[in-house]
Amino acid sequence: MTSAGEPKAVDPLLGRVVLGRYRITRELARGGMGAIYLARSEGAASFVKPVVVKSMLPELVGDEAAARMFKREARIMSMLRHPGIVSVFDFGREEQSYLLVMDYVHGFHLGRWASWTLQKRGDVPVVLAVQIVVQVLEALQYAHTLVGEGGEPLRIVHRDVSPSNVLLDTDGHVRLADFGIAQSGVDAPDVKTATRTVKGKFSYMAPEILEGADPSPSSDAYAAAVVLHEILVGRNEFRTSSPTSTVGRVLTHVPSRLDEVRPDCSPELADVVEIALLKDPRKRYESAGDLLKALRGVRGMAAEEASALLTETFARDFRDPSLPAMFELPELDDLERAWRAPMPTVSSSPPAPLSIEGEGSEPSRPSDGPTRGGTKTRPQQPALPAPAAPSRAGLWIGASVAIVLVLAGIGAAAWWSQPPPAPDVVYVEASPAGIEGAPVETPTAPTETTPPTETTPPTETTPPTEATTARETTPPTERRRAVQRAEPPDEAAAIQRAFATHTAEIRRCFASAPPDATHELVLRFSIDTSGSVQRVELSPAEVASTAPGQCVIQRARAIRFPSTSTPRSFRIPIEVRSR
Template sequence: MTTGRVLNGRYEVLELIGRGGMADVHLGRDLKLGRRVAIKLLRQDLARDPLFRSRFRREAQAVAGLSCPTIVAVYDTGDEEVLDRPEHEVRIPFIVMEYVPGRTLRDHVRSGELTPERSIAYLAGVLSALDHSHRAGIVHRDIKPANVMITPEDTVKVMDFGIARALADSQATMTQTQAVLGTAQYLSPEQALGQTVDARSDLYSAGCLLFELLTGRPPFVGDSAVSVAYQHVREEPPVASSIDASVTPALDSVLAKALTKDREHRFQDAPSFRAALLDAARGTVLADGAGTPTEALDVSAPATRAAAASVAGLPGRDLRTTAMDRVVAEDPAPDVFDAPDAFDGVSDDDLDHLDGTDDTDDMEDARNGREDRRRLSRAAWITVLLAAVLIVLGTGFFVIGDLGSDPGTEAVPEVVVPDDLVGMEVEEASDAVTDAGLRASSDQDYHDSVDAGLVISTDPSSGASVPPDSRVNLLVSRGPANVTVPASLEGMTEASARDALERAGLRTGRVSQESSATVAAGQVLRTSPQLGESAPADSAVDLVLSTGRVVVPLLTDLTQQEAEARLADQAVGLPSRIVFSDNSVVEPGIVTAQSVRARDEVDQGTEIVLTVAVAPPAPEPEPEPEQPEPEQPETRAPAPETPGPVESAQPRPSSSPAPGPGDGSEGRPTTGPDEAGDDGTEDD
């Protein structure tokens, strides 16, 4: 998670201010309200596990309901998608909390500046926070100095509610991660034994915290977390005043009760612990003290004296055997062998006085009894060493749990594994298991008929009776081993195709581009393996996206019809326009040119202009020039042959005077046949 990123469009992530085993904390800024906040994000490697995400969300919602001045407030929760690996994102839940300036109690302890008075005041604030959370049904499970802030105003703020509980649902040994069971130095015995944890477990951790505030060190230290946990189960803590003389007897009595192994003898709630602590600040010693069962090992204790009186009159050996049996019954091996012999320092005469006998055989029996106890002690030490080896090997908690069980206690009622888990969503099934008082874990496997993310089976099976807080493993389907490449990918955008492949149980492989006449730019053109084919689950599918462009084919030297058909083909799909051009060289109807060069790419729908040759029109004939007509020779007709004298061709002048106007001769011929005279021409 890089700084400067904004979550949910509101919370800006700034520099890293804290890091734990399961989450990172960044300083943030609420862009809407303009205030500083702290942003806690579940670690990215854990966010891939649906159980961790489910617990984180549910606990975050529960803690958001807490409202107490001594608890860091939770403002908001959400998820953020971050790049997990190439081409894949993971949703990481986050919690937006109150930003608290100041230092942790761990810093104050290391500085050595704490006084008993300030230590009491700080722990009283922690107990107030625990009281509020316990009333809300939330157990912190990881009370320690690093989870308590002290503000500049010297007020207490308890942090990290809910996270430890969410992580405790996942099974792991403490050698794998301390966060599963809490920090070793502050574990309650029941946490170390893997038993059910309740509010009194937080009070034990608060007692460890008080011990460290007063003395500067935890009550138990060791070379490893396992050895420290063993001490919480089997060893009594040192008296705080023996480490720091400033610790008063009143505080010693409070610590003794708070650190009692048996939770039934501890403070039963935070208010009683706080009241005893404030009384101790005034010098009041706690009346009942620790009330530990080890009082039975003291021969001067009333219980032992009563036991001795109850067997008066029995032989000395029987008395010693009965007393030993009582000790063994109250505190099973191997602790009984670590305790001082209940009758060491008591003479045989004293024993004879107790039962009123003075028999040397009884004395011999007593010596034999002590020898038997020595042999038992040696065997016990061997057992302890073997148990330590088993602890180192990672099974110590189970061994300790068996040794720490009290055979005289009543059997714990068993819990029934919920029904109908099979077929549920894994998060829903996990919640059902947790609500039943059990712990859920999960494994994944392929299944041909169960959809991915649904529960295939459970171990133990539904309806089985198991001890409380047992683990129930959920086998979750990863979908079929072979899946079909979705046919719906065609035409999807790259982002949508990636989501569809992930839902189908496949991954996105190589992404390339090709031209297409029909698929829009950026959409899936085809895949490899092909759409509808079967592929192994979780395998990669290559995507080929459309560029939205088309390669123009070569169209010249084709006929007009061929060129138009090629442009109209589905692989090209480009419109065309025809322009005719006279060409006396190229055969008419042949394309001589195209507006876009062949093999160039154009956008879909680009018009291509084709130039088509046509025959030029025939030329009109030129008009012939006009020729001059040849001159014809003048010919004269021969004169007709007549008998008699030849008359002249010229008209002869008339002897009569020409008619003049007004003489009555207008319109009449000057000559006529009637006026020819007696020349006899009329008869001819």
């Protein structure tokens, strides 16, 4: 993890719109495998909604094991639709990083709330602890028994049930998060082999897992029982400062009976938890459903009353400024303002590698509080001020199109353009005109570790770059030859033709645009070698969030480009005008 005393570099993702509609507003957590951001989904008619974006580090995309885990998490979470499980909305690849878009839970994780409660108010009330774990078990039972479209059992096992992966919100909801190391019964054989590696937190791991058994619904139920015991006792009796010692205690230590530690715990509840924590899986509850049924019977309060008490308690406690202050976190009101506040549009150049250090598993959520050996998350800087409003209200209507193709791996770019014809009423046009000119990189620039950047025509306020100087000083014939050496023109022309076949559809997106409006838009594409669109983004963001902008993005995603020799990224600037 990044240490507190180190200067924090500006995160290149902040303020950016990723995957076409999610604006990154604030960092929530980061660690050795990735970063978690607060973002907002921007739609038509000023629609905004808070979401969380989980980003895989660009330098880990080439790590097959890390990429496989990230993609598996997205695939497994996409199967799960339950109020007690964090939902996933989107998954894609932005430049060099995979991104997973999920529910934003407006609250704290169980480990932090329980640790704060213990210090601020005393023991966690028994009925609240039981109700929280009951809801966790409901989510687990759903995942364990879920079937696929063909009726085949999916057998999803979480493998990482712990307080930091149980999220609580101000409305009293309890949600299970982080399926990053989950196991599915429909995994490919090579993935199943990989998932047999011991993964998770030792102090919540069932003894048989440490002895080589496969994860199972029973081991998930065991972990939930460990969480309940920890919350009620105030500590995890298996955890020590040494992993080896922790494993030894998991295999040999018999946890304290709850009614001997907490006089307010009934003997019946103590019996249930004692059975759930037995070393022999054959003597424990066989499934999450079995433990769920047993806990419901000893809860001591009707489900409706227990849920109402959770809502009342979380609404009160989560507004207490001493809770986030204890963990050096921003207050929830600050996060609310962060995702609601407008931010300036940031160009969609490839993100620089995030500065993330340390070790441990991928931090889908911050870990447990200080009393549980967790990592503190520093409050981030407030959101940037709002951008200046556009000078014109109308931003639509078509004109000419030029394509800038950034050549993957070698950093050269080809630019096709032609002067815009006089607009009729509404139109978008992509011309198959020949190459007019292009900036050319020398053989020494850039290397594979330096991602190519898109070059744009210089303005009066922008000093000419090396690329633009080359375009101005190189004779047209030499520029044309240089571009042809860098990239076969057949691929470029084929890309132009493919886009041209969809201009009528894009033109219809602006059918109701206001008259006498002009604006410059940019469509940015990333495609794989088969020509399938992997990412598309429309800028500026104030257009992308409107109904016409969303229409353009939807049409652009449907374009099937021709096959290319390598994956390509390119942009299509569109000057839109009406009369």
